[in-house]
Amino acid sequence: MSSVELADLAGVNAANVRKDLSYLHAHGTRGVGYDVDHLITEISLVLGGDEPNPVIIMGVGNLGRALSSYDGFVAGGFPVAGLVDADPTVVGRRIAGKVVRAVDDLEALVTETGSTVGIVATPAHAAQEAANRLVAAGIRSILNFAPAVVVVPGQVDLRQVDLATELQILGYHQHRRSDADPIMSRVAG
Amino acid sequence: MSSVELADLAGVNAANVRKDLSYLHAHGTRGVGYDVDHLITEISLVLGGDEPNPVIIMGVGNLGRALSSYDGFVAGGFPVAGLVDADPTVVGRRIAGKVVRAVDDLEALVTETGSTVGIVATPAHAAQEAANRLVAAGIRSILNFAPAVVVVPGQVDLRQVDLATELQILGYHQHRRSDADPIMSRVAG
């Protein structure tokens, strides 16, 4: 399969595909293209591939519940290993086949499941505390969905997913399209 | 308030704050700082601020349901105006205070609510069709949560939020940390 075909399927530029694959030492054959099986093994090796990374979800509100039954996680090698919530009335409940554990159980949960990744799906005001707990329990990779600035120690990898911001960006572009381009005209003027 | 204070609160660099604000013509006073009220009005003006952008959510699975009761949307000026699903058994049901409408109702729904933004929260295989319907109904800004490549006409603004990819990135960094840095050592070697 050629880099052009791969690029079309992924919706990106062909040169980009070639450059990225060459970084991975997933080489193709000139005049021919790439061997797909080879790509699969090489890419999954680089991505950590074989061993799954179990994840812990902090907060089982609407978003936490949605995430706990999100198929894409399992498929991507990130099975949901545990659910944790601060609300004692939901602790012990069964959600998506898993019993919700108390925050004080977190450390034990991490150890017994070998979890490596934490997802913060709490309200904004509880996000920092949730992240602190995850870090204290030994988690070093955190995905934060709460719309809050969370600070973590340097060795912890934190990624932010802000749903409202995504919409804000769309709204901004739209505003720009309809309006007579207020910013650039002001900058230009 | 100084650019340093603002930057700390937002978790970004101070020079960046100053540069961005100067683009918006939200100027401060040298030696003093920025007038916060002025910043609020100026920023909300640029962001489209005053008039809300109602959104339509396509697909009321777990994720769609979570999104339909996500407070951040309303707070950010993106009230959920309608829910749509292809499954006739959920059409007519009430979710988060809204009645789920059929796909064929989409165009009417967009008109009657004045919606401008669409969210695709369907399974991957239905994402392209959902996007097509939104475009046909006049929506020009789409936020896609389905893990699928979706193509839209040039005038439509499409943003992709791929939850599994976010985890993949975390997992990759983690893999790199623990491992003896396979890629770079191979590149170097």
Place this chain on the structure above:
DNA sequence: AGATGTGAAGCGGTTCACAGCT
């Protein structure tokens, strides 16, 4: 003194364009 506003440099990533291999 203290903070802004902004050229200039730096950086990661993308795209072009074409030499080089099969």
Place this chain on the structure above:
DNA sequence: AGCTGTGAACCGCTTCACATCT
């Protein structure tokens, strides 16, 4: 002839550093 591999240009954004203003 076709497709890869990659130097070079490009792009948007971030950060530095400092002249400038109150």
